[in-house]
Amino acid sequence: MLPSQFLLLSVQLMLWFVVLSVYQVEVDSGAEPVQLPCKTIVRLPKDAKVEWRDRGDNKVHVYQNGSDQPEEQHRYYRDRTEMKRNLLEPGDLSLTLKYPTDTDSNTYTCTVYNREGRNLMEKQVVLKVKGQFSLSVSLLSQTSNSCGAGLVVSTNFLPQSVESEEVIKGRLLKVRAVCEDVKMVFINIDAPAVGVERVVFLHVLNEVIDKCNNEEYVFMGGGCNSTEDSRSDRNHAEPHAASHTRLLHLMEAQELCDVWRDKTPGHT
Numbered sequence: 091m092l093p094s095q096f097l098l099l100s101v102q103l104m105l106w107f108v109v110l111s112v113y114q115v116e117v118d119s120g121a122e123p124v125q126l127p128c129k130t131i132v133r134l135p136k137d138a139k140v141e142w143r144d145r146g147d148n149k150v151h152v153y154q155n156g157s158d159q160p161e162e163q164h165r166y167y168r169d170r171t172e173m174k175r176n177l178l179e180p181g182d183l184s185l186t187l188k189y190p191t192d193t194d195s196n197t198y199t200c201t202v203y204n205r206e207g208r209n210l211m212e213k214q215v216v217l218k219v220k221g222q223f224s225l226s227v228s229l230l231s232q233t234s235n236s237c238g239a240g241l242v243v244s245t246n247f248l249p250q251s252v253e254s255e256e257v258i259k260g261r262l263l264k265v266r267a268v269c270e271d272v273k274m275v276f277i278n279i280d281a282p283a284v285g286v287e288r289v290v291f292l293h294v295l296n297e298v299i300d301k302c303n304n305e306e307y308v309f310m311g312g313g314c315n316s317t318e319d320s321r322s323d324r325n326h327a328e329p330h331a332a333s334h335t336r337l338l339h340l341m342e343a344q345e346l347c348d349v350w351r352d353k354t355p356g357h358t
Contacts, residue, residue, distance in 0.1 A: 113215045117190055123172075124190045126215040128183040128200040137205045142171070142185050145197045151185055187217075195219045220270065257298055261291060264298055266306075275302050279312035285330025288315055292336045299344050310346070318348050 117124045126142070142150040151171040152159040160168065172186040183200055195218050202210045250268045257264055265276040279295060282288050292314070302308050316330070316337045340346065 113213075114218070115215060116218045116220065119191050119219050123186050123188045124217065124219075126185045126187060126198050126200075126217060128185070128213045128215065130183060130202075130211060134202060134210065135204055138210065139203045140173070140183055141201050141203070143199050143201070150187075150198060190217075190219045192219050258291065258294060262295060262298065273306040275306050275308045277308065277310040277312075279310065279314065281313060281315040283315050285333045288330065288333040289336050292333065292340050296340050296343065 113127050115124060115126060137155070140151075140153040142152075144150055148164040148166065149162050150164065150167045151173060152162040153173055158173065163171070167187075170188045172188070174182050174184070183202070185198070185200065187194060196216075198215045198217060199212060200215070201212045204210055250271070251266075252268075253266045255264045255266075256262070261280050261282065263278045265278075267274050267276070277295075277298065279291075281291050299308065299310075314337055316333050318338065318341065
């Protein structure tokens, strides 16, 4: 093989390696400017064009003809990006992103084109900006046919996944959510007013809680139509002894407590 052929083959292999490599960068929200790395060991043509794009194909930064091209940049990234000078020399094509927030969590691609628009090299960087934990939960029940759970999260705390299951229509709703790798289960209940039905309901509820694993934080709210202490019932003594007993067993087995009564003693 001739030396020139060997050199050409080496360059092709290096460029192919760059295409396949993916970097991962993780920073805290509001931290100092973050650098998205992209390096090359080959000399690029002087008329090469460098583009950084996000996963939505928005132009994050464009460099061409020896200077930045801010007019091609998406407005979201304006005045927030920077690249090194003389970047076409063998070395650093990295992009600096200023004022990173959780909304900047994305996959960024650095692509270099020649004058004809042919792709010379491409590299991806996965950026994850960690936000702060902020969560508000609303468990709603309006009628025997509706039961809901509302999760309100801050912009720095976006759910990775949310799954819901209506275990008993209008009566028992389970929502499983994963946010920043924190696993949570929200259970909304509206127990039947009929005592016999309430016994069955509490049995099913116990099974639902049993299926939650030790890695999950469980939040439960709603109405049991029964009380831990029959003397605390609003209008009369506990109307159904069997369901009252079942409730006590459930609370003991699952280590539950009546948060409202514990926090507001003396209220009925």
